Amino acid sequence: xxxxxxxxxxxxxxxxxxxxxxIALGFVxxxxxxxIIFVPFGDIAAFTALTLAALETGQxxxxxxxxxxxxxxxxxxxxxxxxxxxxxDRIPRRLLFYLVLPLVPAALVWxxxxxxxxxxxRIVLSLALILPIAPLLDRIVYRPIADASVLLxxxxxxxxxxxxxGLGLLFFGPEGVRTKSLTDYTMILGGIPIxxxxxxxxxxxxxxxxxxxxxxxxxxxxxxxxxxxxxxTGARLMGVRPEKSGTIAFLLGSLLAGVSGVLIAPVNTIFYxxxxxxxxxxxVGAIMGGMVSFPLTAIGxxxxxILESFAAxxxxxxxEVIVFAILIPVLVARSxxxxxxxxxxxx
Amino acid sequence: xxxxALSDIAVAYGKxxxxxxxxxxxxxxxxxxxxxxxxxxxxSLLTAAIGLLPSSGTITFDGQDVSRLETEQRVERGLCLVxxxxxxxxxxxxxxxxxxxxxxxxxxxxxxxSDIDDIYDRFPRLKERHKQHAGTxxxxxxxxxxxxxxxxxxPRLLMLDEPSLGLAPLIIREIFRIIASLRDLGVSILLVExxxxxxxxxxxxxxxxxxxxxxxxxxxxxxIDDPRLIASYLGGQHA
Numbered sequence: 001x002x003x004x005x006x007x008x009x010x011x012x013x014x015x016x017x018x019x020x021x022x023i024a025l026g027f028v029x030x031x032x033x034x035x036i037i038f039v040p041f042g043d044i045a046a047f048t049a050l051t052l053a054a055l056e057t058g059q060x061x062x063x064x065x066x067x068x069x070x071x072x073x074x075x076x077x078x079x080x081x082x083x084x085x086x087x088x089d090r091i092p093r094r095l096l097f098y099l100v101l102p103l104v105p106a107a108l109v110w111x112x113x114x115x116x117x118x119x120x121x122r123i124v125l126s127l128a129l130i131l132p133i134a135p136l137l138d139r140i141v142y143r144p145i146a147d148a149s150v151l152l153x154x155x156x157x158x159x160x161x162x163x164x165x166g167l168g169l170l171f172f173g174p175e176g177v178r179t180k181s182l183t184d185y186t187m188i189l190g191g192i193p194i195x196x197x198x199x200x201x202x203x204x205x206x207x208x209x210x211x212x213x214x215x216x217x218x219x220x221x222x223x224x225x226x227x228x229x230x231x232x233t234g235a236r237l238m239g240v241r242p243e244k245s246g247t248i249a250f251l252l253g254s255l256l257a258g259v260s261g262v263l264i265a266p267v268n269t270i271f272y273x274x275x276x277x278x279x280x281x282x283x284v285g286a287i288m289g290g291m292v293s294f295p296l297t298a299i300g301x302x303x304x305x306i307l308e309s310f311a312a313x314x315x316x317x318x319x320e321v322i323v324f325a326i327l328i329p330v331l332v333a334r335s336x337x338x339x340x341x342x343x344x345x346x347x
Numbered sequence: 348x349x350x351x352a353l354s355d356i357a358v359a360y361g362k363x364x365x366x367x368x369x370x371x372x373x374x375x376x377x378x379x380x381x382x383x384x385x386x387x388x389x390x391s392l393l394t395a396a397i398g399l400l401p402s403s404g405t406i407t408f409d410g411q412d413v414s415r416l417e418t419e420q421r422v423e424r425g426l427c428l429v430x431x432x433x434x435x436x437x438x439x440x441x442x443x444x445x446x447x448x449x450x451x452x453x454x455x456x457x458x459x460x461s462d463i464d465d466i467y468d469r470f471p472r473l474k475e476r477h478k479q480h481a482g483t484x485x486x487x488x489x490x491x492x493x494x495x496x497x498x499x500x501x502p503r504l505l506m507l508d509e510p511s512l513g514l515a516p517l518i519i520r521e522i523f524r525i526i527a528s529l530r531d532l533g534v535s536i537l538l539v540e541x542x543x544x545x546x547x548x549x550x551x552x553x554x555x556x557x558x559x560x561x562x563x564x565x566x567x568x569x570x571i572d573d574p575r576l577i578a579s580y581l582g583g584q585h586a
Contacts, residue, residue: 085415220446220453227436227447233399234434238500239422239451 001313007192009309015198015267017305018205022260023282024289024301025212026253030134031291032229033249034242035150036142039157041257042279043164044134048261049270050168052126053177058114062171063129064106070136071102077140098139102132119180123262130258134250143243161276168272176274179265201263208256209298215252216294225249281308281323288330300330348410350375350535351396351426351504356404358391365391366402367559373504373537378530380538380546380567382580383556389539390431392556393506396537397421397428409503423451427502431509433493437482441473444481444492448499459499466495469525487518494525498534505529506537511545523549543580547571555580 023045030038047063054061075098082091105128117125141160145152185196215222228235228245236242264270264278281304288300304323311322349372358366366388373379381389395402398418406414413421436444445466449459467474470491476484481492490510497505510526511519519542527549529536540546547553547567555563555576563570570576 236418239419241419
């Protein structure tokens with residue numbers, strides 16, 4: 001291998017890794033606040049890509065049907081639970097949140113019909129369509145079992161993933177899509193070409209990682225979210241609603257997954273079931289960070305991307321095997337170094 | 348009108364009843380204590396009052412029935428609990444813990460800043476350690492932080508669960524001195540304690556709980572001289 005090939009592979013790996021960084025940060029964010037390992041997270045990224053592709057060809061994306069169905073189901077559950085606890089006065093506000101807000105982007109897409117919108121608008125609309133899905137799933141699937149063990153929540157997540165893949169096939173069909181390139185710009189650095197797409201991916205990962213850092217370090221909402229993650233009872237005693245923190249975590253996580261879906265769509269062909277593998281590789285990165293540390297997660301996800309790139313060069317048939325095989329030494333190392341928290345010991 | 352009135356409260360863990368038919372009230376500005384041995388159901392009573400444990404009976408706060416409200420809604424109305432385990436945010440700084448204490452008043456940014464300074468005046472130790480993680484504090488400092496964090500909410504009723512638990516005698520005296528001084532802030536207090544003598548010396552009124560029921564009540568002055576209590580809880584010695 002020459003130095004130039006190594007450099008190209010590294011750049012390629014960093015780009016892939018940056019996508020994994022976005023998704024892995026979302027994994028950690030959602031897990032730390034809700035204790036849910038949100039397996040369908042990769043599906044959210046894939047669905048964003050499929051939505052964007054549908055908008056490019058002037059079709060109504062399957063996301064519209066999916067969001068409408070989820071919004072109706074979540075609203076019905078919310079109304080029933082409020083009626084049962086005798087809190088009728090809170091129904092309008094909840095309906096605004098669970099029914100009206102998710103349906104606004106769906107209605108916009110529906111209204112625009114076969115008009116092909118300009119690219120920035122298409123991206124914003126795709127993200128707006130995708131954002132409500134995870135919070136609605138949270139309301140429908142996870143909230144009734146919020147106090148369950150991490151294992152049960154994980155089992156439900158796996159089931160939910162398979163359900164979503166089925167729904168993906170129903171709503172988006174079996175064809176793979178690849179969207180138009182976001183930019184044609186190419187930069188030459190030391191004789192190695194770097195595409196504008198790669199630069200965009202890396203910049204997006206850096207920007208969103210920085211935003212998360214600012215959000216958790218300097219805003220009260222971020223601190224309340226962190227507080228929910230470290231001590232749920234303590235947070236409730238301060239008046240912080242864990243459900244609200246969970247919704248914010250799912251929204252932020254979906255934004256990260258959505259952005260990664262937009263960025264990956266022009267470079268990879270995405271099918272309705274492509275999300276799982278992307279999510280699983282990001283998950284390897286999140287495991288390296290112990291599912292708690294954002295910086296370690298970002299480094300871990302980058303390593304996965306670079307390793308995958310080199311593995312594909314040496315033996316493309318075994319690239320997935322090589323990537324997942326590194327989980328073993330990582331887990332062994334973590335089992336020696338992990339500090340058990342107070343809560344874990346209690347369970 | 349009582350600030351807090353619990354009437355006929357029962358708490359059960361499955362078939363085991365931890366609290367049976369307990370009624371008590373706290374008047375505005377009062378310090379009321381519930382004393383009793385380990386396992387009497389005192390903690391269950393407070394946990395039910397804040398809504399973290401399901402219970403039957405009626406809980407009235409400031410004339411309104413809050414029995415069916417969620418914990419967060421009770422907190423918003425000015426009911427506040429410092430639990431036995433303190434429940435601090437261990438990997439956050441002392442200052443961030445205090446900031447989160449004022450979560451229900453999050454729009455009053457300027458007031459929150461001056462309130463943090465007031466807490467630092469009350470607990471100078473917290474000011475010294477404001478950047479330190481809560482998990483690295485000593486037991487006494489943690490209790491001070493838990494109290495300070497609760498005061499940041501400007502509660503109308505503060506419920507304290509075993510504030511002296513696991514602390515050295517000197518620190519215990521300090522904590523009780525602080526609790527007594529909270530009276531000047533206009534905060535009413537419901538204090539649950541095993542350290543019966545110190546609690547009665549601080550309180551206006553007291554209830555004695557045994558195996559889930561209230562067995563005696565009276566003004567703190569009467570209870571402290573009650574021969575039955577001296578025999579079983581006060582041990583005839585000064586704390």
